[in-house]
Amino acid sequence: MKEEIRKFINTPLAIGNRVINGRLIQAPMAGLTHVAYRELLDGYGGASLMFTEMCSARAVPHENRYVSPVFRWRDEELSQLVCQIFGSDPAAMTEAARRVAAEGFFGVDLNFGCSVAAICKKNCGAALLKTPDLAVKIVTDIRKAITIPLTVKFRTGWEDRPEPAVELARRFEAAGADALIFHPRMAPDRRSRPPKWAYIGKVKQAVSIPVFGNGEVFTEADCEKMIETTGCDGVSLGRIAVAKPWIFSQWRTGRVQEMMMLKNNMLQMMVLMQKHYEPTPAIRKFKKMALYNAALFQFGHNFFKNIFRANDFFEIAAVVDAFFDQSPALSSRPNLNLFH
Numbered sequence: 588m589k590e591e592i593r594k595f596i597n598t599p600l601a602i603g604n605r606v607i608n609g610r611l612i613q614a615p616m617a618g619l620t621h622v623a624y625r626e627l628l629d630g631y632g633g634a635s636l637m638f639t640e641m642c643s644a645r646a647v648p649h650e651n652r653y654v655s656p657v658f659r660w661r662d663e664e665l666s667q668l669v670c671q672i673f674g675s676d677p678a679a680m681t682e683a684a685r686r687v688a689a690e691g692f693f694g695v696d697l698n699f700g701c702s703v704a705a706i707c708k709k710n711c712g713a714a715l716l717k718t719p720d721l722a723v724k725i726v727t728d729i730r731k732a733i734t735i736p737l738t739v740k741f742r743t744g745w746e747d748r749p750e751p752a753v754e755l756a757r758r759f760e761a762a763g764a765d766a767l768i769f770h771p772r773m774a775p776d777r778r779s780r781p782p783k784w785a786y787i788g789k790v791k792q793a794v795s796i797p798v799f800g801n802g803e804v805f806t807e808a809d810c811e812k813m814i815e816t817t818g819c820d821g822v823s824l825g826r827i828a829v830a831k832p833w834i835f836s837q838w839r840t841g842r843v844q845e846m847m848m849l850k851n852n853m854l855q856m857m858v859l860m861q862k863h864y865e866p867t868p869a870i871r872k873f874k875k876m877a878l879y880n881a882a883l884f885q886f887g888h889n890f891f892k893n894i895f896r897a898n899d900f901f902e903i904a905a906v907v908d909a910f911f912d913q914s915p916a917l918s919s920r921p922n923l924n925l926f927h
Contacts, residue, residue, distance in 0.1 A: 588807040588838060592814055597839055600635075600797055600820060603736035603765030605693060607667070610821035611810075611835045612636040614768070614801055615671040615696065615740070617703075618875055619829050622659050623859040627852070628828070629664055633835025635821075637668050641698045641712075644674030644683035652690075656868070665691045669738065673698040675710040675721065677728045684729045684737075694736035694765070697725065702742065702774040713774035716744045716755070723758045730763025740768040740801075740823075747773050749786040753793045766797040768823050788817040799823045805920055807838055826926050830879040850911040853880055857900050870900065877903075882925035885916045891925065 596610040613620060613628060615638035625637050640657045642650075647670075650658040660668055670687040672695060674680045684695045699722055701712030708714075715722040722741075730737055739759050744751045749771075756767055771786035782802030791798040797820035800813045805827045813822055828834055833848060856876060860869040877894045881887035890910050897903040 588841065589811060592811045593839065593841060595814065596810070596821070602694070602738070602797060604734065605736055607635040609633075609635040609839060611838065612768075612799060612821060612823050613638055613828050613835070614823040614825035615639060615641060615669075615698070616825055616829065617641055617701070618872070619879075621657065621863070621872065622661060623856070623863040623869075623872070624829070624832070624876065625664060625668070626661060626859050626863075627856055628832040628835075629661075630855075631833040631836050633833070633837070633839050634824075634828070635667065635835075636693065637664060638696060639668065639670045641671045641673045641701060642683070644672045644676070644680045647672060647683035648686045650686075659863075660690075660692075666693060668692055669694040669696045669736075671696040671698050671740070673701065673706065673711045675715060675725075677721075677725045680725050681728045681732045684733050688733040688735050692735065694738060695729065695733060696738045696740055696768070697729070699739055699741040700770055700774075702776075707774070713742050713745075716741060716751070716774065719751075719755055719758065722755070723762050726759055726762035726764055736765045737763060738766045738768060739764045740770070742770050743773050743783070743786055745774050747783075749783075749789045752786060753789050756790045756794050756798075760794045760796050764796060766799065766820075767794065768799045768801055770801045772802060784813055784817055787813070787819050791818050791820070797821065801825065810838060826879055826882075827921065829876060830883050830921065830926075846911070846914075846917075849880070849883065850907060853877065853907050854904065857903065861900065866899070870903075873900075873903065878925055879921075882921040882923075883917055884922075885918050887915075887918075887922055887925060890915070 613634045617640050642658045652659045670692045672683045687695050699715050706712040769790050771782045787800040799821045800819040801823040860873045881891035893906045
């Protein structure tokens with residue numbers, strides 16, 4: 588990585604009334620950025636912000652953090668943890684944001700980007716981009732209710748042109764958003780076509796608040812290119828950060844990681860899954876994450892198949908040991924057939 592880019596990603600950044608220590612943040616992902624993963628990530632360091640999985644605004648005010656599958660955290664991570672909420676009712680979203688603020692989170696993030704059918708059918712996530720007045724009202728109402736940073740994660744929209752996203756960015760800023768996380772894909776695309784990074788630049792030019800780019804940043808070269816071509820204030824790392832949670836530290840320091848890191852990472856994830864979850868959900872969650880680990884390797888699909896067939900962590904550990912004993916070859920870029 589170019590020295591000027593490494594210096595940039597290590598430069599502090601103000602988000603609302605708080606400051607983060609760098610420009611690389613972890614993207615929120617359903618089923619993946621849970622408390623076990625975040626503890627692993629936190630151990631490596633380097634991520635300037637971490638995010639919860641998306642949490643239902645209707646559930647958050649009544650959730651018990653010790654039993655909730657998604658609205659749970661470690662006290663020591665709160666100072667750099669943002670809770671992402673989803674919903675379509677301004678009152679419910681505001682009540683949820685108040686609970687998040689009262690618990691001491693760094694900030695609240697609004698999910699206006701999820702394009703999964705089950706979420707959009709409830710007029711949540713990316714569906715709100717079809718009703719921009721409602722999306723803006725949610726931002727406005729929450730801004731009046733909380734003082735902690737408020738961020739918005741959103742997509743290009745439902746048609747392939749940047750103008751609606753640019754206009755929404757301006758309106759989100761005017762409504763009180765402190766930063767934007769922008770994924771330049773249409774909602775119907777999911778990941779069927781590459782993100783159009785040029786749209787990030789257009790959003791950045793339209794506002795004065797920080798804009799984080801998101802979408803298919805897998806290598807240091809990708810990170811450099813996104814920053815240099817879009818002028819974004821930072822980069823939000825998703826799937827690659829699940830596969831390589833040390834990547835924040837690696838890019839910020841320039842240290843090269845060894846193959847053993849990949850194996851130890853998976854073994855440590857097993858330990859943390861069992862620490863935070865009962866056996867059945869722990870195994871299910873681990874297998875979902877293992878798909879991203881497997882995507883890093885040539886012939887990783889066979890590795891994942893063997894993990895998927897395992898019945899418990901004892902069998903999974905044996906599969907992992909056997910795989911790495913063969914000195915597997917890494918791919919230059921993740922296998923996108925697995926990296927979904």
